[in-house]
Amino acid sequence: MDRVMSNKWVIAAYVLPALLLILVVVYIPIILTGYFGLHEWNGIGAMKFIGLEQYKTLIQDGKFWDSALHSFLLAVFSTLSLILYMIVAMVLASRIKGANTFRKIYLIPMLLSSVAIAQLWLKVYHPTNGILNSLLVSLGVPNPPAWLSDSSIVLYAIFIPILWQYAGFYILIYYAALKNIPETLIEAARIDGANALQIAWKIKLPLVMEVFKVTIVLAVIGSLKYFDLIYIMTGGGPNGASEVMASYMYRIAFNIYDFGYASAVGFFLLVISLVATFIIRKLTATKEKIEYA
Amino acid sequence: MVSAEGTVQQGRLRPQQEGDKKNILDRIGYLCLYLILILAAAFQIFPLVWLFFFSLKSNHEVFHLPPLALPTNPRWENYVKVWNVGKIDVYFMNSVIVTVSATVATLILGSLVTYAITRMRWRGSSFVLGLFMVAMMIPVHSTLIPLFSMYNQAGLIDRHLSLIISYIAFNMPVTIMILLGFYYALPREIEEAAVIDGCSVNRMFFRIILPMTTSVLMTTAIINMIYNWNEFIFVNTFISTNELKTLTVGVQNFIGQYMTDWGAIGATLMISVLPVLVAYLFLSDRIVEGIAAGSIKG
Numbered sequence: 250m251d252r253v254m255s256n257k258w259v260i261a262a263y264v265l266p267a268l269l270l271i272l273v274v275v276y277i278p279i280i281l282t283g284y285f286g287l288h289e290w291n292g293i294g295a296m297k298f299i300g301l302e303q304y305k306t307l308i309q310d311g312k313f314w315d316s317a318l319h320s321f322l323l324a325v326f327s328t329l330s331l332i333l334y335m336i337v338a339m340v341l342a343s344r345i346k347g348a349n350t351f352r353k354i355y356l357i358p359m360l361l362s363s364v365a366i367a368q369l370w371l372k373v374y375h376p377t378n379g380i381l382n383s384l385l386v387s388l389g390v391p392n393p394p395a396w397l398s399d400s401s402i403v404l405y406a407i408f409i410p411i412l413w414q415y416a417g418f419y420i421l422i423y424y425a426a427l428k429n430i431p432e433t434l435i436e437a438a439r440i441d442g443a444n445a446l447q448i449a450w451k452i453k454l455p456l457v458m459e460v461f462k463v464t465i466v467l468a469v470i471g472s473l474k475y476f477d478l479i480y481i482m483t484g485g486g487p488n489g490a491s492e493v494m495a496s497y498m499y500r501i502a503f504n505i506y507d508f509g510y511a512s513a514v515g516f517f518l519l520v521i522s523l524v525a526t527f528i529i530r531k532l533t534a535t536k537e538k539i540e541y542a
Numbered sequence: 543m544v545s546a547e548g549t550v551q552q553g554r555l556r557p558q559q560e561g562d563k564k565n566i567l568d569r570i571g572y573l574c575l576y577l578i579l580i581l582a583a584a585f586q587i588f589p590l591v592w593l594f595f596f597s598l599k600s601n602h603e604v605f606h607l608p609p610l611a612l613p614t615n616p617r618w619e620n621y622v623k624v625w626n627v628g629k630i631d632v633y634f635m636n637s638v639i640v641t642v643s644a645t646v647a648t649l650i651l652g653s654l655v656t657y658a659i660t661r662m663r664w665r666g667s668s669f670v671l672g673l674f675m676v677a678m679m680i681p682v683h684s685t686l687i688p689l690f691s692m693y694n695q696a697g698l699i700d701r702h703l704s705l706i707i708s709y710i711a712f713n714m715p716v717t718i719m720i721l722l723g724f725y726y727a728l729p730r731e732i733e734e735a736a737v738i739d740g741c742s743v744n745r746m747f748f749r750i751i752l753p754m755t756t757s758v759l760m761t762t763a764i765i766n767m768i769y770n771w772n773e774f775i776f777v778n779t780f781i782s783t784n785e786l787k788t789l790t791v792g793v794q795n796f797i798g799q800y801m802t803d804w805g806a807i808g809a810t811l812m813i814s815v816l817p818v819l820v821a822y823l824f825l826s827d828r829i830v831e832g833i834a835a836g837s838i839k840g
Contacts (some may be wrong), residue, residue: 256743259662259743263654263658263662264658267652270711271674271677271711273711274707274711275680277688277692278692281691282685285688337579337582351579353822353826354583357586358590360815361815362789363772364791364814365811372592372807373589378804380592470679470681474682474683499686515686518683522680
């Protein structure tokens, strides 16, 4: 048995194809990104080693820091919206009829491609014929805003489709976690005279806290690398008002063809993502393990 | 316990009034919750319904009727038009080719790795698992420029292979994660019996284990397919020939050219999201389960 199950050739044959693939497609590229970031390079010609110059430029690049700020704001919005999703999940999980149907409807946007979502919301936000402004006009608002071309609101406007897209996903996760809480525990609290709010706050919430923390990491990391919708809907505009780190990197690489500098931005994005994960994990680490007993 | 008895006693004393009052309050609360849930559901699907409406309208109707008006005279020809004019059929086939081949390869390779990690004994198995899991934390964008340059040198730019390879690699971690729990749970006795009967590892894996994982493979396949079908950034970066683009990026291009024909845009988008929506209609339990399993496991 042992001899058969530790046959080196079989193990190598089973593991190596997939392992090589992620080494070549994921791990080598992240090392290369850091390395390219040390060069001046347009992607086609010869690379010229310039040391940490790109990274120095990056630190002084106001546009980059604006995009980083926007990414950070998205992360904050997304984390806050988790509270809303948690409330909906709590309602759904409290033995409501049709909870499954609601949950499935909420998930639909998550299944659509970013192009479809972006085009859809471009139409919703269309300044004259969009559904939003048509509605506002019919409600008597004389000059509704041009949502995506007003640099003071574009970031908030972009956030709504993001909220819309991921709602079902987080609700699904919370719902599953809430359904895992043993019914006896809630029954016991009810017998002790706790009302629904007390049960939600004092019993359910602490028990799904672990899952909540994991979703904070997911939401923050997701926001830091957010790209598709912004790239398609506004291209980072107007005038950089909705630029995020990933879209900034992409434009520098594939519009301006400054691969060296874009690599430095890409490497920074990687470092920030990993550091953010680490910090959130540290901040939210549980000191004592909660048991269902 | 004390309060429970108290309630019972109260109930016995004044059964009718207490019960009614509580019932009404409960019902009002219940109705409010329902209202909120329904509003949220409307918000989640409304833009899609609206999209469907304007896919059946002419520009005149879109611009001159209220946005919520039903199409007076549904123009199904919008669909026929974009299918024929917009190369949608080509994009559609490209999406099918790339999605299916990447999904099949991911499932096979993912199953092999998961089997070796969970069932076979070797040093470094937890390290290898760690490599796959950490890969999940890495932003796709940080790999984009090196991948572009590597594929360029390998002559893979403007080839579907560049997409397929990337999809396999980036979906591998989540695939392994979903399969992992299932493989751990398989009983040892199966393998012991097979080994005693003189069965080789290969035979055991392909003839016994793999067939046992059919249900979880289905779930994994659906998750992979949805991701691959909707993928944007790799196609946008690695594929420049129009004929090779997949639906997501092809649709985006087509819309770029016909920005003003809202009916055509609506029809194009509906065609691009329909396969996923139809799949969801029939397989929603599996999809929900797969997304839940793929997203969180600590």
